[in-house]
Each structure stands twice: as structure tokens, then as C-alpha cells.
Amino acid sequence: MESVRFWVKPIINRCYDAVISAQGNGELAQEKFRAILLCIQGKHRFDQDPSFKLINECGHTSSYNPEYYIKTKRIIDRLEEQIFTSKNIEDIASVSWILQTSPCESINALAWRYAPKDYFYVRYLVF
């Protein structure tokens, strides 16, 4: 029995890895993202696929248990429809590789950019 559940965490981790390890190289992030779908099917080398120009294999060190690989086309098609969409592939190229770890940090990052402390204290706290 094929389990997509097994792949949920690896897919999420590999998405983060695709963005972070690409370090701003959008095309590399896209290829790493697309590689996830092949990897879960047990295809770890892409040197025969001309659409991969920057990587030719998965690059992960540990191997997955072969019984977890997804062979059912219906499941792969569904993953393509829901996760590995052309829109997501396009978007992952522009995700910042300096990921914020929480909404709080995102708010702080905005505050630092648009409302720095010196501006706030000078403008609102008049002594």
C-alpha cells in the first residue's frame, strides 16, 4: 500500500531545502522543487532529463525505503495538481532564502524596515 502520508514531512523539508540551499538562485530552487516529485517515485537521477540543467541527481545522503515510493500515476497526478503546480514551480523561484521563522519575526522585520525605533521614539515620544 502506497502511503502519501509518509511523504508529507519529507516534501515539506525538501521544499525548505530547495529554497535555502539555492541561496537566491531561483532556477536552482525550481529544479530542486521539481526533483521532489521524481524522488518520491524512486527516480533520483535526472541526467537524462534535459529540463534539469543545474542538478542531475537528488543529492540526499540517506535512501528511502523502496516500499514507500509512489508508483500509482493517479497519486502522482494528484500531487502535481495540488502541490507541484506550474504556479508553485514559478513562485518558488522568488521565495526569499532567508526565511522568517515566525509571524512575529516577519512583523519585526517590517517594523525595522518601515518603523525603526529611532523614528518611533522621535516622532511619538516627545520629551
Ligand SMILES: [Zn+2]
Ligand atoms: Zn531522491
